[in-house]
Amino acid sequence: MNCQLCQEKLDAYLxxxxxxxxxxxxxxxxxxxxxxxxxxxxxxxxxxxxxxEKKLEPDPFLVTRVMAKIENKETSVSENLFIKILRPVxxxxxxxxxxxxxxxxxxxxxxxxxxRAIPAELAMINDASLESIDNLSQE
Amino acid sequence: MTDIEIIxxxxxxxxxxxxxxxxxxxxxxxxxxxxxxxxxxxADDLTQEVFIQAYQxxxxxxxxxxxxxxxxxxxxxxxxxxxRKSKKKSILQYFKSIHGTEKEIQDQLIYETPENPExxxxxxEHSDWLRVALDSLPxxxxxxxxxxxxxxxxxKKIAEIMGISEGAVEALLQRAKKNxxxxxxxxxxx
Numbered sequence: 001m002n003c004q005l006c007q008e009k010l011d012a013y014l015x016x017x018x019x020x021x022x023x024x025x026x027x028x029x030x031x032x033x034x035x036x037x038x039x040x041x042x043x044x045x046x047x048x049x050x051x052x053e054k055k056l057e058p059d060p061f062l063v064t065r066v067m068a069k070i071e072n073k074e075t076s077v078s079e080n081l082f083i084k085i086l087r088p089v090x091x092x093x094x095x096x097x098x099x100x101x102x103x104x105x106x107x108x109x110x111x112x113x114x115x116r117a118i119p120a121e122l123a124m125i126n127d128a129s130l131e132s133i134d135n136l137s138q139e
Numbered sequence: 140m141t142d143i144e145i146i147x148x149x150x151x152x153x154x155x156x157x158x159x160x161x162x163x164x165x166x167x168x169x170x171x172x173x174x175x176x177x178x179x180x181x182a183d184d185l186t187q188e189v190f191i192q193a194y195q196x197x198x199x200x201x202x203x204x205x206x207x208x209x210x211x212x213x214x215x216x217x218x219x220x221x222x223r224k225s226k227k228k229s230i231l232q233y234f235k236s237i238h239g240t241e242k243e244i245q246d247q248l249i250y251e252t253p254e255n256p257e258x259x260x261x262x263x264e265h266s267d268w269l270r271v272a273l274d275s276l277p278x279x280x281x282x283x284x285x286x287x288x289x290x291x292x293x294x295k296k297i298a299e300i301m302g303i304s305e306g307a308v309e310a311l312l313q314r315a316k317k318n319x320x321x322x323x324x325x326x327x328x329x
Contacts, residue, residue: 053289067158
């Protein structure tokens with residue numbers, strides 16, 4: 001067995017899944033090859049570190065937290081939609097109300113109407129039958 | 140109920156059913172994320188992020204691959220994105236400043252051999268040094284190692300998740316182990 005083949009088989013060797021004859025060959029090679037033995041040590045060590053990490057448990061409340069976040073996101077999306085539709089309507093209504101209010105305010109500030117009611121005596125005069133004042137001034 | 144049936148119900152409005160998927164796949168996603176970040180708190184945060192992202196993208200799941208495959212892809216991508224964004228000082232730099240030079244740490248590591256595996260005590264410094272070596276691998280090699288060693292997935296499944304051939308997965312794993320050996324090895328020529 002050469003070093004390349006031995007190193008390719010080390011994973012299976014560490015997992016104990018090599019056929020017995022292959023395992024024997026790897027054992028024999030490792031006993032006589034410092035380079036491969038060193039590689040084996042590194043893989044063994046790495047395996048132990050990884051195994052220790054794999055024992056960690058995930059957060060037991062994660063599912064609850066994710067569901068809460070999903071709920072919050074959906075609520076805020078609905079609210080945003082409502083605001084997106086309502087806002088232009090509110091702005092338009094406010095502008096219209098402001099304009100109307102301004103017009104009403106303007107009307108209120110106009111001076112009182114100066115056209116007085118015509119006195120009853122004058123109302124009976126027929127202007128069409130009166131002599132022109134120019135004729136009177138020439139006398 | 141199958142995953143597809145649960146997903147259909149969720150998309151029809153029964154979002155509470157998403158709990159079933161999370162309870163089933165939480166360990167899977169957590170382990171995958173842990174393989175990248177090596178820290179329980181960060182892995183929990185990432186797992187949460189993955190499930191929220193998966194929920195938001197649920198309508199794009201077509202069912203052509205298994206739901207687990209789809210979820211693994213989201214977990215791997217989220218983990219790689221987190222690693223890219225991470226601005227933390229590397230553990231290597233931290234240990235260089237506290238425990239001596241890189242060569243000194245390597246020398247300590249190399250000569251502790253598992254003569255009696257049951258009694259080996261792995262010091263925190265040594266395990267962190269190994270994590271640094273794992274983290275320094277190229278992304279595709281690292282992904283292959285995480286899916287193989289943390290998730291115990293067969294090469295066929297890894298190939299499906301990564302979108303490459305089984306032969307390519309085998310090559311990635313071999314290169315990853317070779318790189319790992321080179322990064323950890325100083326006295327191999329002795």
